Amino acid sequence: MKFSDEFEARFTEMLTHYPTRRSALVPTLLYAQDEVGNLSDEVIAELAQRLDLTELEVRNVISYYSMLTTKPRGKYNVQVCTNIACMLRGGEELLGHCKKKLGIGHKGTTPDGLFSLEEVECIGACSWAPAAQVNYDFHENLTSAKMDQILDEYKKKGTQ
Amino acid sequence: MGIEVPSFCYYPGLSLQGACRMCVVKIEKMPKLQTACTTTVTEGMIVATDSDEVRQARKAMVELLLGNHPLDCPVCDAGGECELQDMTFSYGAAESKYMEAKNHKEEQQWSPVVYFDRPRCILCYRCVRVCGEGMDVWALGVQNRGVSSIIAPNESDHLDCEECGMCIDICPVGALTSGAYRYKTRPWEMNHVGTICTHCGDGCKTTLGVRRCDTGAEIVRGDNRDKSGINNDFLCVKGRYAFDFAHHKERLTEPLVRKNGKLTPATWEEAFELIGKRLREVRDQDGGSAIGVIGSNRTTNEENYLLSKFARSVLKTNNVDHHRTADYPALAAALHGKPGKTASMRDVLNAPAILLIGNDPTNQHPLLAWQIRTNVRLRRAKLYVINAAPIKLRRQAAGFALVPAGAETKAVAFLAGDDSMLDQFVSETVTREAWLALREKIRGEQNMVIAFGSELRGHDIEALVNFASSLTGAKLISLGDYANSRGASEMGLYPDLLPGYEPVASADKFQKEWDSLPAETGLSLPQMAEAAKAGKLKALYVVGSNPIGRLGIDPFVFSKSFVVVQDMFLTETANIADVVLPAANAYEKTGTYTNTCGDLQLVKKAGEVSNTKPDFEMIVRIADAMGSDVSGLVPFGSGTHSDMGQTRGAQSGEADRHAVWLEAHNLEPKMTPFDPMAILDEIQRVVSGYDVSRVNLLAGNDQHLEIAESGASSIQPPELIVPAHDDLFSSGTLGRYSKTLNSVFENKTAVPEVAAD
Amino acid sequence: MATLVSHPDEARVISKRFGQGATDIERYLQLDGYKAVQKALAMQPDDIINEVKNSGLRGRGGAGFSTGMKWSFVPKQSAKPKYVLCNGDESEPGTCKDRLIFEHDPHGVIEGAMIAALAVGSHTAYIYIRGEYRYLSVIMQKAIKDAYAKGFLGKNIFGSGYDLDVYWHGGAGAYEVGEESALMESLEGKRGIPRIRPPFPAVVGLWGGPTVINNAETLAAVPHIILGGADWYAKLGTPKNGGTRMFCLAGHLNKPGVYELPMGYNLKKMIYEVGGGIPNGRSLKAVVPGGSSTPILLPEEIDIPMDFDSVAKAGSMLGSGGVVVLDDTTCIVKFALRTIKFYQHESCGWCIPCREGTDWLKKTLTRFHAGAGVTKDIDNIYYLAENMLGKTFCPLGDAAAMPTMAFVKKFRKEFEDHLDGKPCPFEKTGTAVPVMA
Numbered sequence A: 001m002k003f004s005d006e007f008e009a010r011f012t013e014m015l016t017h018y019p020t021r022r023s024a025l026v027p028t029l030l031y032a033q034d035e036v037g038n039l040s041d042e043v044i045a046e047l048a049q050r051l052d053l054t055e056l057e058v059r060n061v062i063s064y065y066s067m068l069t070t071k072p073r074g075k076y077n078v079q080v081c082t083n084i085a086c087m088l089r090g091g092e093e094l095l096g097h098c099k100k101k102l103g104i105g106h107k108g109t110t111p112d113g114l115f116s117l118e119e120v121e122c123i124g125a126c127s128w129a130p131a132a133q134v135n136y137d138f139h140e141n142l143t144s145a146k147m148d149q150i151l152d153e154y155k156k157k158g159t160q
Numbered sequence B: 001m002g003i004e005v006p007s008f009c010y011y012p013g014l015s016l017q018g019a020c021r022m023c024v025v026k027i028e029k030m031p032k033l034q035t036a037c038t039t040t041v042t043e044g045m046i047v048a049t050d051s052d053e054v055r056q057a058r059k060a061m062v063e064l065l066l067g068n069h070p071l072d073c074p075v076c077d078a079g080g081e082c083e084l085q086d087m088t089f090s091y092g093a094a095e096s097k098y099m100e101a102k103n104h105k106e107e108q109q110w111s112p113v114v115y116f117d118r119p120r121c122i123l124c125y126r127c128v129r130v131c132g133e134g135m136d137v138w139a140l141g142v143q144n145r146g147v148s149s150i151i152a153p154n155e156s157d158h159l160d161c162e163e164c165g166m167c168i169d170i171c172p173v174g175a176l177t178s179g180a181y182r183y184k185t186r187p188w189e190m191n192h193v194g195t196i197c198t199h200c201g202d203g204c205k206t207t208l209g210v211r212r213c214d215t216g217a218e219i220v221r222g223d224n225r226d227k228s229g230i231n232n233d234f235l236c237v238k239g240r241y242a243f244d245f246a247h248h249k250e251r252l253t254e255p256l257v258r259k260n261g262k263l264t265p266a267t268w269e270e271a272f273e274l275i276g277k278r279l280r281e282v283r284d285q286d287g288g289s290a291i292g293v294i295g296s297n298r299t300t301n302e303e304n305y306l307l308s309k310f311a312r313s314v315l316k317t318n319n320v321d322h323h324r325t326a327d328y329p330a331l332a333a334a335l336h337g338k339p340g341k342t343a344s345m346r347d348v349l350n351a352p353a354i355l356l357i358g359n360d361p362t363n364q365h366p367l368l369a370w371q372i373r374t375n376v377r378l379r380r381a382k383l384y385v386i387n388a389a390p391i392k393l394r395r396q397a398a399g400f401a402l403v404p405a406g407a408e409t410k411a412v413a414f415l416a417g418d419d420s421m422l423d424q425f426v427s428e429t430v431t432r433e434a435w436l437a438l439r440e441k442i443r444g445e446q447n448m449v450i451a452f453g454s455e456l457r458g459h460d461i462e463a464l465v466n467f468a469s470s471l472t473g474a475k476l477i478s479l480g481d482y483a484n485s486r487g488a489s490e491m492g493l494y495p496d497l498l499p500g501y502e503p504v505a506s507a508d509k510f511q512k513e514w515d516s517l518p519a520e521t522g523l524s525l526p527q528m529a530e531a532a533k534a535g536k537l538k539a540l541y542v543v544g545s546n547p548i549g550r551l552g553i554d555p556f557v558f559s560k561s562f563v564v565v566q567d568m569f570l571t572e573t574a575n576i577a578d579v580v581l582p583a584a585n586a587y588e589k590t591g592t593y594t595n596t597c598g599d600l601q602l603v604k605k606a607g608e609v610s611n612t613k614p615d616f617e618m619i620v621r622i623a624d625a626m627g628s629d630v631s632g633l634v635p636f637g638s639g640t641h642s643d644m645g646q647t648r649g650a651q652s653g654e655a656d657r658h659a660v661w662l663e664a665h666n667l668e669p670k671m672t673p674f675d676p677m678a679i680l681d682e683i684q685r686v687v688s689g690y691d692v693s694r695v696n697l698l699a700g701n702d703q704h705l706e707i708a709e710s711g712a713s714s715i716q717p718p719e720l721i722v723p724a725h726d727d728l729f730s731s732g733t734l735g736r737y738s739k740t741l742n743s744v745f746e747n748k749t750a751v752p753e754v755a756a757d
Numbered sequence C: 001m002a003t004l005v006s007h008p009d010e011a012r013v014i015s016k017r018f019g020q021g022a023t024d025i026e027r028y029l030q031l032d033g034y035k036a037v038q039k040a041l042a043m044q045p046d047d048i049i050n051e052v053k054n055s056g057l058r059g060r061g062g063a064g065f066s067t068g069m070k071w072s073f074v075p076k077q078s079a080k081p082k083y084v085l086c087n088g089d090e091s092e093p094g095t096c097k098d099r100l101i102f103e104h105d106p107h108g109v110i111e112g113a114m115i116a117a118l119a120v121g122s123h124t125a126y127i128y129i130r131g132e133y134r135y136l137s138v139i140m141q142k143a144i145k146d147a148y149a150k151g152f153l154g155k156n157i158f159g160s161g162y163d164l165d166v167y168w169h170g171g172a173g174a175y176e177v178g179e180e181s182a183l184m185e186s187l188e189g190k191r192g193i194p195r196i197r198p199p200f201p202a203v204v205g206l207w208g209g210p211t212v213i214n215n216a217e218t219l220a221a222v223p224h225i226i227l228g229g230a231d232w233y234a235k236l237g238t239p240k241n242g243g244t245r246m247f248c249l250a251g252h253l254n255k256p257g258v259y260e261l262p263m264g265y266n267l268k269k270m271i272y273e274v275g276g277g278i279p280n281g282r283s284l285k286a287v288v289p290g291g292s293s294t295p296i297l298l299p300e301e302i303d304i305p306m307d308f309d310s311v312a313k314a315g316s317m318l319g320s321g322g323v324v325v326l327d328d329t330t331c332i333v334k335f336a337l338r339t340i341k342f343y344q345h346e347s348c349g350w351c352i353p354c355r356e357g358t359d360w361l362k363k364t365l366t367r368f369h370a371g372a373g374v375t376k377d378i379d380n381i382y383y384l385a386e387n388m389l390g391k392t393f394c395p396l397g398d399a400a401a402m403p404t405m406a407f408v409k410k411f412r413k414e415f416e417d418h419l420d421g422k423p424c425p426f427e428k429t430g431t432a433v434p435v436m437a
């Protein structure tokens, strides 16, 4: 299985950070997912082999962490926080707005594969609530109008 | 102290979890309740194991569990044996506090024998641990988190594993159930009989659940719930499920006699009469040496002894043999004058070190492998493995040396100090230094158990024994296949050896005991085939063995011989017989087995298939049909007192040895010639090493026997030893007729093997 | 990038370099960077520990345990390597302070971890950053690289003969992994299931070696203590609660934001003066003082100093510093439901009371808030929480139980108002509050 040179470089370096190989597993899974889009059977088999683990063990770990997924997601994963601080400042309404705008529900993906939507727990932006993350980018102090603008920009970027 | 603290996740021998919170106790000076399982008791600690606070906490745990647990106890396989049910009774959480619907999920089939009912699972992780820590298979994991947590099999929707069923056994509720048993019956509707597994040479104790059926009594379940015996709660796939051959539809249930070239049903009387007549004819006309007798690795000690005695004293032949899978006589000979040098199965669990030469216990001796793993895990025993294949147990090994196939014997010589072969052993994986270091370590071990496979035979075993004698406290185990191969060997199923490895050539003792027996050494199994081919073997009597199927003997060589076969199925050998007698198997009779370590245990009748007979009874009936005096063969009845021993060859005027012995041992004479205990009396009396405690035996306990060392150096031709090469999913003829084993095996081959570790 | 705020009452220690480009190592050096660690290199380990002890620094991760004390538990001699582990998993709802520290002062955290390592005799430190904070991982990786390039890390740091490696490590989305023993499991590449204690991490931690685990804010305070002295630091706060604290003001406030205030700062003042009071002319209903797991306080309970002991006395906890303010439009049942939904989602599932308890709480509260509640549910909710409290494998169960019990106890009337199929008296809880500049 082929990963990017950057991935390989990071992976090789990471192995030197720990006394056991499997210690590199969690961050490696996330980086692999970022490259491939999801943790496919192929990725699991490859990483299991590289880290001297069984595929079962790798699956056990993947299914524990909420950012990791074995199923494909949209190019842009819109993650809206509805936890307490965001809820108080309209996080749920924002999520509702995104659902309507994108025409998909929690963990859904648009037919063009551009967006998926997720209701997430606190992302550490409570003082700037309501907040959302698109992939790894934070968007804060959101309103419906601001969200529209943001989604439109991603759409433009994604279809270019 | 006898105080019971409840728990779900705690399980002796497995790692601690602290997950179920049922074992909470109040410890003085600690603000919170503490889990007993994870608390180390210290001096002066004051612990309350039961108080209102503690009871309330436990009650709440049960309530929480029941909130999502289906209340389908009436149809659940674990009903009556469910730890959650028991807890609910103890802590009374009958009223449900929750109104929401329970999470439902369809039951899944993970393998032919393992079913998983997710909602019933209480996540105690026992299955995950027993599979990983106990079996070293690691086929079960936990996926997702929180309330979505679920036990998952290694192949996403099915299992690729050793199918031992330990997970099912250890499951406190009915989440993991057995494909062989599910929905068949309820625990309280069965009879439970404690007996010994019929498969490999390890001799696991098993409790068989038996239910009446049209044709007798059917075995519906095998487990070792009471954890008695040498195997604690362990059973492998064969022990747990492969009892189903007993009710295979091809099981023979009536005698067959060849008429016009075809095997045709006959009555027992007709069959015995014919056999008696023909065998007597051959004996009287051509002499006993024209008769061959082949015994079994799966019949009881009593049957084997009786067969040996019948052959020599009634048929007047020493042409006696069996399918040999280990060279026990060589070990007996090498241990002459060295008492206390064999290890029991229990020793393997406690030895500080184990040296394994050859064999693959994971496949061939599952219990031995379990004992080794458990010992390494819990007691930090050192395991050294010398093998021609990278067997799975290397993962537990402190030292593993891969040798070229067939070089195990050279490795022994190397251990003993002969460096001439060292260069051949050195490889990329095991360097010269590693070999030398391994030898140093092995030599430094005290009280080591040395288990060796059939790779070592004859003089190799002598060399190994000599090496072992140079160590402090080392003990040996010779690994043979089949449930009673050691018993077959010790009961004298050899052309040149009598019970207790007594050589035929110097058989004074048995000349006396058995009246008279032929003086010259008999023919081995291949020699019998040769003799038959040459037209010299006129009759062949085969008891519970399939030499044509298992040893590749040409069936046509026996075309001119009168062949009698006692078996459960129409095997390749039975197919060429003139008379076939339907035999009961070891689950259907009583007697004793000696496992490959020399641990003697009681086999008890559990199942029953009507119109079959134990081999014991059939041998006696044949002797009777031949016109021989049955009481000379089986010491039964009060006649043993009155005839002053005449019939058993006691010197005239001498008191009956047997009666004297019985009296001295507080035993009564047995009342029927079909009682195997009568022969056990004789075995105990005359076979060295077998004078065991009867009470202990009857209580279902194992007793380790010294290997009967006669002192005769009987070196057997090595080529006569043919290992069975059975693995976890095969078990000779029995395995072929076990539906469960076959379905498990087919399931395996259907799934592409994932690159293992 | 999160917006910075300021208030005259702030005492800027940890946030001293915020907004000054200190991610750049040269800039950091200009701002007194890496001076503390050099000073520490010249000190005896015990003296470092004593200094930290005397500073009154208490863990900023939530429990408020004395940091110097924790370090002193690490055995001096150990056959296995010792480790320092910086907990940057920041996931407690209402908390967003470690994020700012990593963003503006990554070297401060590295330096703090280095000093901790020197104090306990460790040669390896890990900085664990939650997976969602990818951009902070990037910042941290660069900072570490720069420090290595300068010879501050690696072999023979600052020519002292002491070898010290610092690595970053990333998570992948799991609140429970913030719990110290689950954090170690995660770092070892496993599911974030907490470990049985004892043994405590200080004795048996990462890969079996003694391990010091501290929150990122805790470690970021350490260099300032070493440079400024224990007395100076201690005096910034109240007795037994040394220094300052990053308070994350959130919810219904005019000026939410992360403010660094002295320990013991008055909560009421924090809300009305620092946070700018309640917007839209609404009035205060309640305050969550230290992240979602801390019991809620009523308006009459908030005239208290914000330090570990005073908040505990008021029946709640200082926790992780997340102050969430609720105005009178907020439905407490809804708020309770959202809080529990979080713990249900994040429970690792290992032990029965937490796994099943959070699920039943969520189910019951969902139905209850939807208008299908019955009277006995209210007691049941309390009963469930009460039976979880103190009985779970790790404190996550307590974190779910404690606020729940407070919601029912303090707002029983509001629960009752939801009964008999009545619609929720607050049709919605979220108010899009105009954000003040």
Ligand SMILES: Cc1cc2nc3c(=O)[nH]c(=O)nc-3n(C[C@H](O)[C@H](O)[C@H](O)COP(=O)(O)O)c2cc1C
Binding pocket: C058, C059, C060, C061, C062, C063, C064, C065, C067, C087, C088, C089, C090, C091, C092, C175, C176, C177, C178, C179, C180, C181, C213, C214, C215, C216, C218, C219, C394, C395, C396, C399
């Ligand atoms: C469920 C749970 C989650 C936690 N999450 C965090 C966290 O995200 N960050 C953190 O620093 N501490 C967290 N903690 C506290 C840690 O267990 C630990 O006490 C802390 O990291 C120690 O650092 P300190 O002494 O500097 O506070 C959590 C504890 C629990 C029980």
Ligand code: SF4
Binding pocket: B197, B198, B199, B200, B201, B202, B203, B204, B234, B235, B236, B237, B238, B239, B240, B365, B366, B367, B368
């Ligand atoms: S290990 Fe051998 S004796 Fe034990 S259950 Fe398996 S086959 Fe039977």
Ligand code: FES
Binding pocket: A081, A082, A083, A084, A085, A086, A087, A121, A122, A123, A124, A125, A126, A127, A129, A131, C093, C094, C095
């Ligand atoms: S509550 Fe939404 S970011 Fe914290």
